[in-house]
Amino acid sequence: MSRPTTLADKLWDAHVVHAQDGEPDLLYVDLHLTHEATSPQAFDGLRLAGRTVRRPELTLAVEDHNVPTASQEVTDPVSRLQLETLRTNCAEYGVELYRLGHARQGIVHVVGPQLGLVQPGMTVVCGDSHTATHGAFGALAFGVGTSDVEQVLATQCLTLERPRTMAVEFTGALPPEVGAKDMILALIGAIGVNGARGHMIEYRGEPVEALSMEGRMTLCNMSIEAGAKVGLIAPDRTTIDYLAGRRHTPTGSAWQQAAAYWQTLRTDRGATFDRTVTIDVSHLTPLVTWGTNPSQVVPLSGVVPAPDDLTDPGERAAARRALEYMDLTPGTELRSLPIDVVFLGSCTNGRIEDLRAAAAVLDGRTVHENTRMLVVPGSMTVRAEAEQEGLHEVFLAAGAEWRLPGCSICLGMNEDRLTGAQRCASTSNRNFEGRQGDGVRTHLVSPQVAAATAVAGRLAVPADIR
Amino acid sequence: MNFEIHSGRAVVLARDDIDTDQIVPAEFCRRVVKSGYADALFANWRKEPGFVLGRPENQGASILVAGRDFGIGSSREHAVWALKDGGFRVVVAAGFGDIFRRNALNNGLLPLDLPYAELGRLTGQIAAHPGLEVVVDLRECTLRLGGTCWQFEVEERGRRMLLRGEDAIEAVLQHGGLISAHEARRPAWLPTVG
Ligand code: SF4
Numbered sequence: 275m276s277r278p279t280t281l282a283d284k285l286w287d288a289h290v291v292h293a294q295d296g297e298p299d300l301l302y303v304d305l306h307l308t309h310e311a312t313s314p315q316a317f318d319g320l321r322l323a324g325r326t327v328r329r330p331e332l333t334l335a336v337e338d339h340n341v342p343t344a345s346q347e348v349t350d351p352v353s354r355l356q357l358e359t360l361r362t363n364c365a366e367y368g369v370e371l372y373r374l375g376h377a378r379q380g381i382v383h384v385v386g387p388q389l390g391l392v393q394p395g396m397t398v399v400c401g402d403s404h405t406a407t408h409g410a411f412g413a414l415a416f417g418v419g420t421s422d423v424e425q426v427l428a429t430q431c432l433t434l435e436r437p438r439t440m441a442v443e444f445t446g447a448l449p450p451e452v453g454a455k456d457m458i459l460a461l462i463g464a465i466g467v468n469g470a471r472g473h474m475i476e477y478r479g480e481p482v483e484a485l486s487m488e489g490r491m492t493l494c495n496m497s498i499e500a501g502a503k504v505g506l507i508a509p510d511r512t513t514i515d516y517l518a519g520r521r522h523t524p525t526g527s528a529w530q531q532a533a534a535y536w537q538t539l540r541t542d543r544g545a546t547f548d549r550t551v552t553i554d555v556s557h558l559t560p561l562v563t564w565g566t567n568p569s570q571v572v573p574l575s576g577v578v579p580a581p582d583d584l585t586d587p588g589e590r591a592a593a594r595r596a597l598e599y600m601d602l603t604p605g606t607e608l609r610s611l612p613i614d615v616v617f618l619g620s621c622t623n624g625r626i627e628d629l630r631a632a633a634a635v636l637d638g639r640t641v642h643e644n645t646r647m648l649v650v651p652g653s654m655t656v657r658a659e660a661e662q663e664g665l666h667e668v669f670l671a672a673g674a675e676w677r678l679p680g681c682s683i684c685l686g687m688n689e690d691r692l693t694g695a696q697r698c699a700s701t702s703n704r705n706f707e708g709r710q711g712d713g714v715r716t717h718l719v720s721p722q723v724a725a726a727t728a729v730a731g732r733l734a735v736p737a738d739i740r
Numbered sequence: 741m742n743f744e745i746h747s748g749r750a751v752v753l754a755r756d757d758i759d760t761d762q763i764v765p766a767e768f769c770r771r772v773v774k775s776g777y778a779d780a781l782f783a784n785w786r787k788e789p790g791f792v793l794g795r796p797e798n799q800g801a802s803i804l805v806a807g808r809d810f811g812i813g814s815s816r817e818h819a820v821w822a823l824k825d826g827g828f829r830v831v832v833a834a835g836f837g838d839i840f841r842r843n844a845l846n847n848g849l850l851p852l853d854l855p856y857a858e859l860g861r862l863t864g865q866i867a868a869h870p871g872l873e874v875v876v877d878l879r880e881c882t883l884r885l886g887g888t889c890w891q892f893e894v895e896e897r898g899r900r901m902l903l904r905g906e907d908a909i910e911a912v913l914q915h916g917g918l919i920s921a922h923e924a925r926r927p928a929w930l931p932t933v934g
Contacts, residue, residue, distance in 0.1 A: 291922045292915050298897055300915060302922050304930055312815065314772035325909070328919075331932040340770055352770045359772045370933045391931050403815040403839060419817035419839055420774075421846035421908070429912040431919060433897065467757055468809045472838060501812065503838055524929035532929045567757055567812075588756045588808060588856075595755070685814075687766040706761045706813060708784045 278542035280439045281508050282474035285414040285539070289397045291431055298435045304396040306332055306426050307382045308369075310360040311339040311687070312401030316424035317363040328430045330368040334391065335360060338381045340688050341374050343650050343677040348374070353688050367427075380653020380679040383407040383621035387491065388655050390520025394509035394536040399426050404621050404703065406497040409506030410490035411513055412539050414474070416503060437503045438548040440473040441541075444481040446556030451736055453631075454489035455623060455701070455720035457481065458496040459561040461553055463571040470502035473549065476541060477507050481555050487516040488627035495622045496703050499568040508540045560735045562608055563705045563718040565596035570705075572608065574723060574735055580604035599707050600715045601695065608733050611717075614696040616647040616728040617710075618674075618721055620684040623701035624652030628721040629660050633668040635725035635736045640672050642731030647674035647724075650682040674728065686710045699727045743848055743902040746829050747875040748802030750885075752863050753792055758806055759813035760840060764822045777822035793826075803874050805863060806833040808856060811840025820847045830876050832883070834859045845898030846908060852876065852883065852892050862890065878902055 279287075292300040308316075313335070320327070327333065337360060340353050348354045357374065364371040372379040378389065383404055386392050394412035398405060401423040408415035422432060442461060462469070475497055477490075485493065490507050497505025507513075514533055517523045524532045562574045570593070572579060581593035581604070597604070602611075618624075618632050629651060641647045649669045651657040657679055660666055666676045682690040684702035692698060692711035701724050705716035717733065726734040768780035785791050792798060804823065810833035811819060820843045823831065829849065834856040836844070844851045854862060865885050866874075875884045878899060883890045900906050912919075 289922075292918045296896065298895075300912060300918070302919070302926075304926070305933075311769050312817065315774045315817070318772075318774070323909070329923075331934055334933040356770050356772055391933065393931065396930065401815060403813065417815045417839055419815050419820075419843035419846065421817060421843060425909050425912060428909050429919065430923075431912055431915075433908065433912060435895065467812055468835060468837075471809075471835065498813075501809075501837065522931040522933075524931075528929040532927070535927070567759070592756050685761075685766045687770060691767075704759075704761070704813065706759045708765055709761050712765070712784050712787075 278545035280545045280547060281412065281476055281539060281541045282414065282439050282504060282506060285395060285397070286436055288395065289414070298433045301397060301432050301434050303399045303426050303430050303432060304332065305386070305391055305398045307386050307398065307400040308333060308335045308423060309338050309382050309402065310356050312420050313363065313423055314356065314359045315420050316427060317367065319424040320427060325428045327367045327369065327427045332430060333369045333427065334386065335364050335369050335371040336379060336382050336385050337372070337374050339681045339685065341680040342688060343680045343682045343690055346375050346678065350688060377654050380655065381621045381624060381681055383495065384624060384652030384656065387411065388653060390517055390523035393517060393523065393532065394513060394539050399432060403498045404495050406502065406505040407491050407495040407621060409494040409497065409504055410487060412506055412509035412536065414504055414506065417498060437472050437474045440470055440475045441547040441550040442475050442477050443550060443552045444477065444479040444555055445552060446481065446554045448481045448484065448555050449558060451722055452555070452558045452560060453720055453722070454485055454492035456558055456561045457555060458493050459563070459568065459571045459718065460558055461551070462496065462500045462568045464553060465500055465551060467499060467567050467569045468501040470497065470500040473502050474504035474506070475502045477505060482507055483510065486627055487512060488625045491625065492622055496568065499703060509536045560720060560723050562723065562733055564600065564602060564608065565593065566599055566705055566707050568703065568705060568718060570596055574608050574733055576608060578602045578604050578606045578608065609738070611697065611733050613645055613699045613727050613732060615692055615698040616645060616724050617683050617698055617700040617702065618648065618724050619650030619652065619682055620702035621652065622703045623721050624650060624656065626656050626659050628701065629656065629665050632721040632725040633665040635722055636672045636729065637668050639729045639739065641674055641728045645728055645731045647728040648677060648683065649674050650677045651679050653679050683710045699724055699733060742905045743829065743850060743878055745875065745877045745879070746802070747873045748829065749800060749871060750803040750805050750866050750874045751792060751798040751801035752805045752866055754807055754863065756807035757809050757812055760811055760816050760819040761814055763811065763819035764816060769816050769818050774821055775825055777818060778825040780818065781822040781826040800827065802827050803830045803832065803876070804828050805866065806831060808833065809835040809837065812837035815839045817843045817847070820844050820849050824849055832859065832862065845901055848902055850876065850878065850902060854890060854892060858890055
């Protein structure tokens with residue numbers, strides 16, 4: 275019998291095109307996802323070198339980072355040029371594009387899985403750091419830069435050093451109103467923003483198995499915020515049920531074959547990981563970030579921590595700077611913080627289940643008069659599904675904005691940006707300085723907390739507003 | 741432009757966990773070109789009075805010395821393009837974000853790792869000898885300042901790319917036969933777009 279192997283290593287081995295001692299491996303890419311923000315220079319590179327796209331039918335392009343979400347009209351010339359460049363490039367190289375207005379347009383990490391394009395055992399690459407999202411399906415998914423986008427377009431391969439493996443074992447039973455977002459924030463808080471640098475994480479344990487595919491995507495999505503290269507979950511019944519009948523999943527006997535193969539994709543008993551981290555979720559409560567990176571996180575029921583309590587001088591200095599930027603004083607109760615804007619959306623929490631969770635909290639209530647709430651569905655499909663269920667009516671009746679799909683104020687690239695010293699409770703994944711606009715203060719939260727906060731006008735959990 | 745040996749003045753930006761959103765804010769990532777990003781480099785931090793990169797004595801510096809874990813977060817290669825457009829050839833830090841490190845090597849910018857304690861020694865020396873040039877030799881993997889020498893490591897593929905200006909894509913295209921062989925082995929049920 276062969277040596278017991280981890281799932282990540284199995285997937286890696288299955289995609290090695292060429293290996294040589296002392297050299298990185300050449301890995302085949304089964305699916306390449308791309309968007310307007312990190313691809314123009316890659317297509318230019320191809321053009322300059324006179325190269326073609328090796329397998330155009332293995333690349334899907336979407337418009338997401340730089341699309342407006344208030345209307346479908348792009349007025350800014352710089353933004354328009356970027357979108358038009360993607361359209362020209364896709365037409366020239368024969369790449370399928372879901373452009374603004376298309377019925378399947380949306381955030382790249384929401385669209386791919388919804389279509390069934392991401393399946394267990396695949397390698398997925400995208401010029402975007404949150405590509406590990408697709409690991410939720412038991413796929414090996416990497417975020418890369420533009421030079422590597424060009425390499426994938428030209429060769430359908432990537433030259434990569436094999437990362438180390440890391441098991442994140444979640445134990446215990448998840449309390450009600452605590453979810454995948456809190457689980458991943460708890461991990462990042464425990465190991466830090468570089469805690470998984472150079473590793474492929476496999477999320478394991480009963481609380482992970484209990485998550486829906488949407489929850490699993492939320493969990494894997496933020497792997498990069500712990501520095502990981504990959505974050506994945508072994509496929510199971512939940513995965514297979516989710517995939518059944520989607521636009522790009524196999525049918526008939528191919529489905530039987532594929533499903534049989536997917537069930538073999540597990541870490542072998544006795545396989546060893548380079549590292550293991552265990553997180554007990556039994557006593558987990560809703561979390562919120564107080565600082566300027568996702569590891570600066572505390573229970574929402576707590577207070578702003580004091581830098582002086584930190585032993586590491588580097589962390590102490592960073593905490594001081596974060597508090598200054600966030601305009602916070604140690605000891606302040608997080609629940610007392612007034613919130614100007616609530617953002618529900620992004621590739622972390624812009625899926626149908628996230629909208630359902632938030633709508634359930636908001637139902638029959640109104641957004642606080644001093645607070646603005648933006649609801650930005652992750653894709654046109656999510657938007658249509660939500661409208662079918664009447665969720666948009668809940669949001670609109672509460673006084674929230676029901677917008678069009680896109681990355682929006684997750685990254686503040688275009689006019690979807692906040693200004694001044696506004697404080698935002700956001701379901702996205704990054705609370706970096708200026709991420710949502712120069713000077714803007716971001717607190718990362720779950721969809722349930724976002725909805726409760728919108729009603730309270732201050733950071734709140736659902737129980738606070740009932 | 742091949743990188744064998746580089747000497748230049750260093751500027752110290754003593755912060756840990758500098759993410760690529762700080763290096764280039766998102767609004768600049770709407771551009772479709774690969775150069776001309778000098779105005780984007782640390783655009784928000786530059787607005788702070790006294791920001792170290794804005795000081796007259798640091799103009800013309802080509803070696804950026806940061807704290808721990810430089811270039812975390814977003815995959816935007818614009819961060820590397822902007823550092824290069826800002827005149828930098830080397831970034832010294834105690835650790836780099838994986839994607840940033842790779843982007844840097846793909847663009848001829850050297851990400852130079854030093855242990856945190858050594859980084860402290862280096863910044864001490866820089867402060868003690870303002871204006872003195874730092875010499876980075878990629879052939880021998882050494883960094884020298886005054887009488888002090890530090891040894892560093894770089895992954896071999898990246899080092900080769902910097903030293904010889906090797907074309908990463910051309911190197912992969914050499915394996916066209918192996919790529920086709922792999923394609924022939926892929927299960928038929930795998931999805932295609934469209
Ligand atoms: S929603 Fe935010 S994190 Fe996700 S792809 Fe868009 S910009 Fe990146």
